[in-house]
Amino acid sequence: MKPTLKWLNKEVAYMAAPVNTGFLIKNEKAVIVDTGLDKDHAKKILRLLESEGIRPVAIINTHSHADHCGGNAQLQKQLQLPVIAPVLEKPFMENPYLESLALFGGAHPPAALQNKFLQAKPSTVQEVFTTEQGSVVVDGFTIHLIPLPGHSMQQTGIFYEGILFSADVLLGKAYLDKHLIPFNADVNRHRSSLEMMREVSFDLCVPAHGEPMEQAMDLINRNVEALDFIDNWLLDHTHDASTIDQLLSSFCHEQQVGLDTISQYHLYRTAFAAHLSAMSEINKVKHMVEEACFKWQRVE
Numbered sequence: 001m002k003p004t005l006k007w008l009n010k011e012v013a014y015m016a017a018p019v020n021t022g023f024l025i026k027n028e029k030a031v032i033v034d035t036g037l038d039k040d041h042a043k044k045i046l047r048l049l050e051s052e053g054i055r056p057v058a059i060i061n062t063h064s065h066a067d068h069c070g071g072n073a074q075l076q077k078q079l080q081l082p083v084i085a086p087v088l089e090k091p092f093m094e095n096p097y098l099e100s101l102a103l104f105g106g107a108h109p110p111a112a113l114q115n116k117f118l119q120a121k122p123s124t125v126q127e128v129f130t131t132e133q134g135s136v137v138v139d140g141f142t143i144h145l146i147p148l149p150g151h152s153m154q155q156t157g158i159f160y161e162g163i164l165f166s167a168d169v170l171l172g173k174a175y176l177d178k179h180l181i182p183f184n185a186d187v188n189r190h191r192s193s194l195e196m197m198r199e200v201s202f203d204l205c206v207p208a209h210g211e212p213m214e215q216a217m218d219l220i221n222r223n224v225e226a227l228d229f230i231d232n233w234l235l236d237h238t239h240d241a242s243t244i245d246q247l248l249s250s251f252c253h254e255q256q257v258g259l260d261t262i263s264q265y266h267l268y269r270t271a272f273a274a275h276l277s278a279m280s281e282i283n284k285v286k287h288m289v290e291e292a293c294f295k296w297q298r299v300e
């Protein structure tokens with residue numbers, strides 16, 4: 001299907017796709033917000049901008065996951081576009097092997113865990129930002145930065161002319177109903193980001209996966225509910241000390257969550273580890289090594 005430019009206001013548009021790409025546009029120039037999974041997505045972006053007579057001048061990435069920066073390499077190869085990204089996400093974008101390495105607990109990951117859904121083609125980040133600085137100026141565009149960490153260590157929302165590109169801080173209801181285990185690296189910080197989302201006043205919020213929305217409260221509540229569901233389930237199932245593998249296996253069995261690939265296993269396992277680690281920060285669970293197993297138990 002031929003991609004179309006969907007305008008959100010006079011200066012902001014997006015290309016709808018499994019991973020949306022945003023465009024900040026003025027004087028026939030565009031800053032691209034996230035580039036999709038791969039070179040095919042990048043080529044679609046280029047064709048679309050070309051057909052509208054708009055010249056891309058830079059890429060700004062919300063975070064380093066492959067489906068958000070996977071098109072960077074192609075755009076840099078064809079147009080030498082500068083890439084701007086959060087400071088902690090840069091090493092992962094320049095060395096995507098680190099994503100798989102992190103997911104495999106720091107050990108060299110087997111080949112099956114080094115696929116394009118986990119490792120983007122490497123791109124070079126010319127400029128980094130921290131969200132403390134509040135905004136960044138890119139080719140005359142003043143872009144406001146909304147800190148939304150937790151899903152990844154330094155995920156950042158891109159705010160321009162009343163439109164918020166919120167990356168993966170909010171997942172859709174259908175996704176949450178089906179998968180039950182949203183991927184997060186730091187659940188307490190992700191919870192703070194969801195609270196932050198309640199405070200941001202925007203005309204439209206564009207999640208990476210899904211339709212633009214005028215208000216996000218219902219979806220924020222649904223996303224908080226998804227986190228609470230896992231926390232409560234884990235507390236209910238750790239009266240006796242258990243390993244993450246035991247917990248994940250019973251959860252998937254009880255809740256009928258399909259888990260049959262090495263990628264899915266490590267994504268879910270990492271998310272479970274993030275929930276347990278977050279609950280240990282607030283003394284709801286404790287960890288121990290017993291009979292050479294690393295276990296978690298609720299604090300009674």
Ligand SMILES: [Zn+2]
Nearest residue numbers: 063065151168
């Ligand atoms: Zn992501």
